[in-house]
Amino acid sequence: MVRRIHNFSAGPAALPLPVLEEVQNDLVSYKGEGLSVMEMSHRGKTFDGIIKSAESLMKEIMGIPDGYKVIFMQGGASLQFATVPLNLLPENKFADYINTGSWSTKAIQEARKLGKKFNVIASSEDKNFSYIPDNFKVDKDAAYLHITSNNTIFGTQWQKFPDTGKIPLVCDMSSDFNCRKFDVSKFGMIYAGAQKNMGPSGVTIVIIKEELMNASPENIPTMCSYKVIGGKDSLYNTPPTFGIYIIKLVLEWMKSVGGLSAIEKINREKADMLYSAIDGTGFYKGTVEKNSRSLMNVPFRLPSEELEKQFIAEAQKNDIIGVKGHRSVGGIRASIYNAVPVDSVKALVDFMRDFESKNG
């Protein structure tokens, strides 16, 4: 059997094994057609079927209501930090932003760089981004409110999304996209780099209300225009075809295991297991306020940086990888995305117990 390790990487991250096996099987000749998906015209019948399936599966699994468009773009969340204000923030308007960590900060910096007007109406920077603010008021004239649903680096996550009424809620969901059920109709726009829960890096998923999509101005780069790329069903130019194909397979896998409810249940089980292991000792210490803890990224500390180094090194010897905290915060971080198996979390928890008994 082929070797597989326990992959807690923050992204690009673990993909479902059945998906990888199917990709491998069809790599040289897709369904016996005599060529790889990578070698196919994006305007041919086969790829057209693939991208249409990806769209319709996304709508089905997420319960996306009519009036929303699913778009596959490129450039990651980092390009969306620019495209959101370029498309949705005209010169005579301003937007509201909430700052909950590094990625929110980057989104805000990008709006500033492009000379856009905005207000930061709440921030958790005062406590090193260890919580999600709940005391803020969205301006009734804001073009949109921008939030980051999950903070990969600090391990916080919005537990309940704010109700913004008529103000479009724009959300960067890169690191917890489709980790749980949620009501898409509360959002004006959702965007997510695929490389955590949905596929390989290089595809950005955008879900946008059609009325917002059609508001894109004309004088922005065409490849940044939701109106153009959405209007052409993500085929204005050659899209990242292979990545979209893998997203389609991941969606099929999600459906096969029971959809978002089932995935949320498993994710809660995995997160509970890991947080319990942290909370059950004085040796490990969580860094996030309990009611803001992420289902996806679990940061914690050990009594010393020396022990943390040792932990990371010994974990690797036990086939447990990707647990080093982000360079900006240090410590340990385990990312337990949808495709990380329960057994991998069990292996990590067992390793943690063992490590503590030897070094605690």
Next chain:
Amino acid sequence: MVRRIHNFSAGPAALPLPVLEEVQNDLVSYKGEGLSVMEMSHRGKTFDGIIKSAESLMKEIMGIPDGYKVIFMQGGASLQFATVPLNLLPENKFADYINTGSWSTKAIQEARKLGKKFNVIASSEDKNFSYIPDNFKVDKDAAYLHITSNNTIFGTQWQKFPDTGKIPLVCDMSSDFNCRKFDVSKFGMIYAGAQKNMGPSGVTIVIIKEELMNASPENIPTMCSYKVIGGKDSLYNTPPTFGIYIIKLVLEWMKSVGGLSAIEKINREKADMLYSAIDGTGFYKGTVEKNSRSLMNVPFRLPSEELEKQFIAEAQKNDIIGVKGHRSVGGIRASIYNAVPVDSVKALVDFMRDFESKNG
């Protein structure tokens, strides 16, 4: 043995079979490491080795001189149509463009859309883009001259690049990148979507003189800044890791078959074979002036549209696909990129003879 057909698709296009086989072999567990390249952190040791190899192989194979940077970006040539003027064309300057087809036209339209100043100093639109203009004068004050080296749709190709002296020559090489030896030092910047000669769609290769790269202004989208993305060695954010990995394998394949000189020789052999088949009869008719013919995309017509339809349908029955001309020009087009084997061109030529003998 796995089925493989003769793939003349204009892009995404045929990839070398040994590359696909290696990708397949390592898909679930890269070199026995226990995870797919798709699942690896872009900041880990293994991927770092992959992207550094891709860069150094590119430099070696193309003979890229010191003072140039190789950058991997996203968004295809279509995003570069915007990023080139955003980075290299300040408000107080203008650029020169030469229009040789649909893609040049799009590059020009994008500069116009962004409110940039430019002159179209030559065009072959007068004869439906069937030739490359050779009578033009680059303005000594132009910020750059932009050309498209090969016109996928019309099947023309620059045989000799213009000497622009001190004016940076900026070239969209998407559809003939690395099909032949050429002198990189004559260019200020080269860009190319990977999906013809280099890999899957979703990666854009940019080769740029460092002095131009460092001139990027601050007030443009960060993901469009050559200075930022190049300055961070293509790792400002998560790059399209899997595509970059395949580019590295394609470069290794190019080296293994003898580098650019050997590839150019084979490409000339394939093109000669096909153009001879066209010129040798009155049945098939080339659409491009002979001294502007492309080594990569070979368009031709049959006596009637009826026969062209029949040709495409019967070709498919003979495992020959992708030969339908672009919807904007009709007819037949065979794209014979680096990875299309000589045997596939032979199969096409045999089919053409057979088809003519039955219908001529």
